[in-house]
Amino acid sequence: MKAIEWLGDRVRILDQTRLPQEEVYLELSRYQDIASAIRKLKIRGAPAIGVAGAYGIALGALKIKAKSREEFQEKLRAISQTIADTRPTARNLFRAIDRMLKVAEAGGDIDQIKAALVNEAIKIHTEEAEATTKLSQLGAELIEDSFAVLTHCNTGALATAGYGTALGVIKKAWEQGKKLRVLVTETRPLLQGARITAWELKRAGIPFTLITDSMAGYFMSRGEVDCVIVGADRIASNGDTANKIGTYTLAVLAKEHSIPFYVAAPTTTIDLTLASGAQIPIEQRSPEEVTRIQGVSIAPEGVNAQNPAFDITPHQYITAIITERGIIKEPYGEGIIRIGGRG
Amino acid sequence: MKAIEWLGDRVRILDQTRLPQEEVYLELSRYQDIASAIRKLKIRGAPAIGVAGAYGIALGALKIKAKSREEFQEKLRAISQTIADTRPTARNLFRAIDRMLKVAEAGGDIDQIKAALVNEAIKIHTEEAEATTKLSQLGAELIEDSFAVLTHCNTGALATAGYGTALGVIKKAWEQGKKLRVLVTETRPLLQGARITAWELKRAGIPFTLITDSMAGYFMSRGEVDCVIVGADRIASNGDTANKIGTYTLAVLAKEHSIPFYVAAPTTTIDLTLASGAQIPIEQRSPEEVTRIQGVSIAPEGVNAQNPAFDITPHQYITAIITERGIIKEPYGEGIIRIGGRG
Numbered sequence: 001m002k003a004i005e006w007l008g009d010r011v012r013i014l015d016q017t018r019l020p021q022e023e024v025y026l027e028l029s030r031y032q033d034i035a036s037a038i039r040k041l042k043i044r045g046a047p048a049i050g051v052a053g054a055y056g057i058a059l060g061a062l063k064i065k066a067k068s069r070e071e072f073q074e075k076l077r078a079i080s081q082t083i084a085d086t087r088p089t090a091r092n093l094f095r096a097i098d099r100m101l102k103v104a105e106a107g108g109d110i111d112q113i114k115a116a117l118v119n120e121a122i123k124i125h126t127e128e129a130e131a132t133t134k135l136s137q138l139g140a141e142l143i144e145d146s147f148a149v150l151t152h153c154n155t156g157a158l159a160t161a162g163y164g165t166a167l168g169v170i171k172k173a174w175e176q177g178k179k180l181r182v183l184v185t186e187t188r189p190l191l192q193g194a195r196i197t198a199w200e201l202k203r204a205g206i207p208f209t210l211i212t213d214s215m216a217g218y219f220m221s222r223g224e225v226d227c228v229i230v231g232a233d234r235i236a237s238n239g240d241t242a243n244k245i246g247t248y249t250l251a252v253l254a255k256e257h258s259i260p261f262y263v264a265a266p267t268t269t270i271d272l273t274l275a276s277g278a279q280i281p282i283e284q285r286s287p288e289e290v291t292r293i294q295g296v297s298i299a300p301e302g303v304n305a306q307n308p309a310f311d312i313t314p315h316q317y318i319t320a321i322i323t324e325r326g327i328i329k330e331p332y333g334e335g336i337i338r339i340g341g342r343g
Numbered sequence: 344m345k346a347i348e349w350l351g352d353r354v355r356i357l358d359q360t361r362l363p364q365e366e367v368y369l370e371l372s373r374y375q376d377i378a379s380a381i382r383k384l385k386i387r388g389a390p391a392i393g394v395a396g397a398y399g400i401a402l403g404a405l406k407i408k409a410k411s412r413e414e415f416q417e418k419l420r421a422i423s424q425t426i427a428d429t430r431p432t433a434r435n436l437f438r439a440i441d442r443m444l445k446v447a448e449a450g451g452d453i454d455q456i457k458a459a460l461v462n463e464a465i466k467i468h469t470e471e472a473e474a475t476t477k478l479s480q481l482g483a484e485l486i487e488d489s490f491a492v493l494t495h496c497n498t499g500a501l502a503t504a505g506y507g508t509a510l511g512v513i514k515k516a517w518e519q520g521k522k523l524r525v526l527v528t529e530t531r532p533l534l535q536g537a538r539i540t541a542w543e544l545k546r547a548g549i550p551f552t553l554i555t556d557s558m559a560g561y562f563m564s565r566g567e568v569d570c571v572i573v574g575a576d577r578i579a580s581n582g583d584t585a586n587k588i589g590t591y592t593l594a595v596l597a598k599e600h601s602i603p604f605y606v607a608a609p610t611t612t613i614d615l616t617l618a619s620g621a622q623i624p625i626e627q628r629s630p631e632e633v634t635r636i637q638g639v640s641i642a643p644e645g646v647n648a649q650n651p652a653f654d655i656t657p658h659q660y661i662t663a664i665i666t667e668r669g670i671i672k673e674p675y676g677e678g679i680i681r682i683g684g685r686g
Contacts, residue, residue: 020642020643021640185557186531186633186641186642187557188529188531188555188556188557189555191641191642194633194634194641194642195641195642198642198643198646199643202643202646207647208646208647209647209648209649210630210633210634210642210646210647210648210649211633211648211649212531212532212556212588212589212633213531213555213556213557213589214528214530214531214556214557214588214589214592215588215589215649215651215654216592217589217591217592217595217654218588218591218592218651218654221591221654221655245555245557245558245561246555246556246557246558246560248560248561248564249557249559249560249561249592249596252560252595252596252599253592253595255599256595256598256599287553290529290537290553290554290555291537291553293636293637293639293641294636294639294641295639296636296637296638296639297364298529298534298537298538298636298637299363299529299534299537299538299541299553300363300541300542300545303541303545303551303553304550304551304552304553305552305553305554306552306553306554306558308558308561311558311560311561311564312564
């Protein structure tokens, strides 16, 4: 099972909107189809959409017909803009796009640039996958035997096109023989916890209990949560973290119950250009994702709903940020600058 | 639109599980059907199930064939037990049952007792309705003009067989001409906010925005919530409050953001026999309510889920408890004993 796979002239993705009912793979050869798949969350998770974006640019580049390098560059920038316009929050996407555009500016003729772009996309994929394996190993040290771990959204293989971030840490601790109990929040509105994390954990044979987002406080108050671990979509240079809506609430609850709250992310999620979380753009998605669940209307017709897809957890609530280059704690500013400088 | 209506030999209820898609009224003449309607949440909300329970006992009593008062009492106790076994958390139900059994123990022949039981059920209904109107008036004083009020679950006319508790306070403030913005949490798993509160607010013409439970923290952190107001299913004598799952999380968030957190409930919700919330029984409902939404499966087949229907908010998180006999603040122990002694 792979979230995304490069097939030379096309990309194969698992359509995550159809999980867990159906395992449907899509083969996409147009960059517009990659953009649409990202926008519609057929592929999602910050590291995975970075990889998908890079492959999208590579696919677009392969089809460019241009008489000059200038014309090629211009068309490539338009393609990159389409990819960039899909979703605003995940840092990994913009970092991947920057890397691709930089490669295109290096020397060589058009065919050489096309080949270099394909290679760069594959390299981004490989590096992201390796980073998640490494950070999962480092993070697993924080998970003690018999821990009850609460996690939110989906941060496993499907979210990362690799081993996973928060869910990678959980899987690694489990592989180390630690007996864990995992509490999975369903993660409304799009239910990535109930649909995708539950699916991944079931396949991995790791025992878990599914709960609604509103139940986290109940289980914490009863002493049934030893730590919380989540992924990230963008981390500002002070450690403030954007992640799936509901994350901030879990962080406040964890603080109130003196429960460690961990963020796991590759350094590609870090955005050194932003001083704090206040500057991170929050994607506002369609209200229909709130008023309808899998096509079924759950509210009166025509009601007003809001759908921010992410929230910001200020760094004060975060016990540690787990990256492939090490585990950072307060003061985050120093730690992030030390390890977060990857290009 | 009435949640429940006594029709002499039967009871008419609005089936709240079918809202908002359909307005279906059921006429029930057997106490077993009332018990089933309570268990299945066709009628729900602590005050409303107290009223429904009383009517259920009255219906059961009318059909008892007994040769002696002793036989009548025995059959009535069995009926009451069936009603009591429906749902364990709401105090109002047990208080209503106690009142009905007490009436049955007074003098008179069997026909007189039957008439007295019907009268008592109607009286319970009238008193609960009046209490919610009164507490809504008192509570509305706490709601300032232009407030953004966040509420959870459904606590309006349908939950109370009267005017409402938390939603009653909101409606009353609105009727007083205060311009409010209401944030309605959908209230997973059974979506009473999205289905029923949205339906009631829409009918009342009060503007509101529907959000998922996981979004409350986001809106609080942006300064978009001026107060939180919820109902209650049982209040212990120290002020600890059981209410719909997710309430405790909202209370923790409100405290973190220095936002007032109000509980609105008639004094029939107060349980002076319990020293603290730790003694309040929490109903555990079917995991299927988590894994399926309106019949649609949202998780892999066979996953383990938990479904506590309520949580406990310790009194330290509660800014004030609004009752028909006055608004109580810390120290709750004294205030509750002062006003909570209603039989």
